[in-house]
Amino acid sequence: xxxxxxxxxxxxxxxxxxxxxxxxxxxxxxxxxxxxxxxxxxxxxxxxxxxxxxxxxxxxxxxxxxxxxxxxxxxxxxxxxxxxxxxxxxxxxxxxxxxxxxxxxxxxxxxxxxxxxxxxxxxxxxxxxxxxxxxxxxxxxxxxxxxxxxxxxxxxxxxxxxxxxxxxxxxxxxxxxxxxxxxxxxxxxxxxxxxxxxxxxxxxxxxxxxxxxxxxxxxxxxxxxxxxxxxxxxxxxxxxxxxxxxxxxxxxxxxxxxxxxxxxxxxxxxxxxxxxxxxxxxxxxxxxxxxxxxxxxxxxxxxxxxxxxxxxxxxxxxxxxxxxxxxxxxxxxxxxxxxxxxx
Amino acid sequence: xxxxxxxxxxxxxxxxxxxxxxxxxxxxxxxxxxxxxxxxxxxxxxxxxxxxxxxxxxxxxxxxxxxxxxxxxxxxxxxxxxxxxxxxxxxxxxxxxxxxxxxxxxxxxxxxxxxxxxxxxxxxxxxxxxxxxxxxxxxxxxxxxxxxxxxxxxxxxxxxxxxxxxxxxxxxxxxxxxxxxxxxxxxxxxxxxxxxxxxxxxxxxxxxxxxxxxxxxxxxxxxxxxxxxxxxxxxxxxxxxxxxxxxxxxxxxxxxxxxxxxxxxxxxxxxxxxxxxxxxxxxxxxxxxxxxxxxxxxxxxxxxxxxxxxxxxxxxxxxxxxxxxxxxxxxxxxxxxxxxxxx
Numbered sequence: 001x002x003x004x005x006x007x008x009x010x011x012x013x014x015x016x017x018x019x020x021x022x023x024x025x026x027x028x029x030x031x032x033x034x035x036x037x038x039x040x041x042x043x044x045x046x047x048x049x050x051x052x053x054x055x056x057x058x059x060x061x062x063x064x065x066x067x068x069x070x071x072x073x074x075x076x077x078x079x080x081x082x083x084x085x086x087x088x089x090x091x092x093x094x095x096x097x098x099x100x101x102x103x104x105x106x107x108x109x110x111x112x113x114x115x116x117x118x119x120x121x122x123x124x125x126x127x128x129x130x131x132x133x134x135x136x137x138x139x140x141x142x143x144x145x146x147x148x149x150x151x152x153x154x155x156x157x158x159x160x161x162x163x164x165x166x167x168x169x170x171x172x173x174x175x176x177x178x179x180x181x182x183x184x185x186x187x188x189x190x191x192x193x194x195x196x197x198x199x200x201x202x203x204x205x206x207x208x209x210x211x212x213x214x215x216x217x218x219x220x221x222x223x224x225x226x227x228x229x230x231x232x233x234x235x236x237x238x239x240x241x242x243x244x245x246x247x248x249x250x251x252x253x254x255x256x257x258x259x260x261x262x263x264x265x266x267x268x269x270x271x272x273x274x275x276x277x278x279x280x281x282x283x284x285x286x287x288x289x290x291x292x293x294x295x296x297x298x299x300x301x302x303x304x305x306x307x308x309x310x311x312x313x314x315x316x317x318x319x320x321x322x323x324x325x326x327x328x329x330x331x332x333x334x335x336x337x338x339x340x341x342x343x
Numbered sequence: 344x345x346x347x348x349x350x351x352x353x354x355x356x357x358x359x360x361x362x363x364x365x366x367x368x369x370x371x372x373x374x375x376x377x378x379x380x381x382x383x384x385x386x387x388x389x390x391x392x393x394x395x396x397x398x399x400x401x402x403x404x405x406x407x408x409x410x411x412x413x414x415x416x417x418x419x420x421x422x423x424x425x426x427x428x429x430x431x432x433x434x435x436x437x438x439x440x441x442x443x444x445x446x447x448x449x450x451x452x453x454x455x456x457x458x459x460x461x462x463x464x465x466x467x468x469x470x471x472x473x474x475x476x477x478x479x480x481x482x483x484x485x486x487x488x489x490x491x492x493x494x495x496x497x498x499x500x501x502x503x504x505x506x507x508x509x510x511x512x513x514x515x516x517x518x519x520x521x522x523x524x525x526x527x528x529x530x531x532x533x534x535x536x537x538x539x540x541x542x543x544x545x546x547x548x549x550x551x552x553x554x555x556x557x558x559x560x561x562x563x564x565x566x567x568x569x570x571x572x573x574x575x576x577x578x579x580x581x582x583x584x585x586x587x588x589x590x591x592x593x594x595x596x597x598x599x600x601x602x603x604x605x606x607x608x609x610x611x612x613x614x615x616x617x618x619x620x621x622x623x624x625x626x627x628x629x630x631x632x633x634x635x636x637x638x639x640x641x642x643x644x645x646x647x648x649x650x651x652x653x654x655x656x657x658x659x660x661x662x663x664x665x666x667x668x669x670x671x672x673x674x675x676x677x678x679x680x681x682x683x684x685x686x
Contacts, residue, residue: 027387027490027493028495031496031497031578032426032495032496032497032578033391033422033423033425033426033496033561033562033563034389034390034391034422034423034425034426034428034486035389035390035391036387036388036389036426036493037387037388037390038387038388038490039382039387039388044370044379044380044381044382045379045380045381045382045388045485046377046378046379047377047378047380047432047434047467047468047483047485048376048377048378048468049434049436049468049469049470049481049483050436050470051436051437051438051470051472051479051481053438053472053473053474053475053479054475055475056438056472056473056474056475057472079376079377080376080377082376082377083375083376083377083379085377089390091390091392091483093392093393093394093481094394095394095396095399095479124390125390125391125392126392127392127393127394127481129394129396129399129400130396130399131396131399131477132396132397132398132399132476132477133475133476133477134474134475134476134477136394136396136438136479138392138394138436138470138481140390140392140434140483142388142390142485143377147370147381150370150379152371152375153374153375153376154374154375218376219376220376235374235375
């Protein structure tokens, strides 16, 4: 069905079905000039927003509406996770070219609503408009957290151990496979694609970490390990050493790198879109945090380096050689990488 | 200068200068995964978002960066005004094609920051990305208001008098002049263009109205008088009569309509982008509200109709003839009008 058959307001009615899953603080959702809701008492507000642009972040032919909607929300939830917050209300602005049919748009919202419901997040409104060529999705998420339980980028301290909550480089490998239309040719091929399409926001994990003693700084890995660690270092005025051997690389990524002759360490360093959390913990609390974490969550956390007083980011190999790491990830205007822009 | 010379993070640094004008409730602005701020105690949260798409809402060659930025924020502030709220924090996502230079982008932010500062609104962050062809701007605004001082669309009551806070149809006339590249050819030509480029959000007026006894329903006129009144009627389950003679039409619009042989009443009815407030007041309070309003604000409010129990929207002429009004304004997917899509 084409959008012109039901119009903008008909579309909004369809999309808003089942969008509110938690009603207790909602006064007015879709259907007025603004959404109206109560703040969470004793908590401060977190706000994040991310825009996904066709032919920059995705190729329409290479993704389903569902995956696209899921990811548009997931990348925002991941930002709230990196602050240690609870995600509360989401809003979506979408610009739809004529060539896109209603079913694709409905699937986008299905993907968003499924993920939103899983994390008890309301989809409270947004904006719908047309577009000449590219499909554009902008999602905003409002979260909340007690003021003294928030994780910032700028709190890393010298001697902190650096951890991630998941494997790195998988999403980039998945993107490579999708972009080049490569079908299953080794074990783990489909898992890597799923890592790229359906990144899991570490919301519960972020919340947990924000409450642990000694957890100092956090960020989610959206641009790449080296880029995002650089954000922590710059904001904290610190340096870091990453131990090449300890970067968490999955067997799937190893298989992939063997198949296509990539260096797994470099791949993981500049991966991007993994949406694992990267965080630092004081050395005297690190062991306890790891133990507590692994009691609650099914997957481990990975220690991969240490915060230093230098201004450098260094990669240390097991033979003792040290390499300077240049932050290499995603910059929309300096693009040398070929990653999402080709997907 | 081109964006690739400074990169995404260089751009963000430039754009964020002077973006925070009210610091008392801000814990963290630009530079982390999410902005962090305190809610206003005793108030609930309002949230609105609007996306402006090149070649749908504007033509880059026909606008300045400043005007574009100003309007991107103004349309959102207008939504907060229509709820009777205070605008607090704004966020901007922008997708920038290669062909756009830094100066244009900086001017967009100048326009936003100037308007934001005027209304004590912080520009707290957002997202920057690239785009293949079209420039896309998505602004979100968080406002607040006491829960019992909010204006909704769905509260119009039978017998309510209908008012607007400003002239109608001017923005559409301005758009026509800009689109067709018509230079000053009658008195008021430039005023009409300014109405289109720099709509003034009625924030103080909305706040005032929300506190007045008898003001029932409100909306801002973004799609057009007939379309936006229809939203009030549909949400309230009511009808309305509009008195053709009382629709506020400026001398500038009369001059314009004479020059280009348009019917001023029809032009004002389906105008759109006026961003005046449209509101209803119980008949026994109408006179007092008008008097109070005009004591405080330099411009009058205009009474133009009455809410009825029917399901119809009717236009009543001075000779007593009655015409059915069909909501005719902006629908992004049913477009018959040529308005912003051609600007």
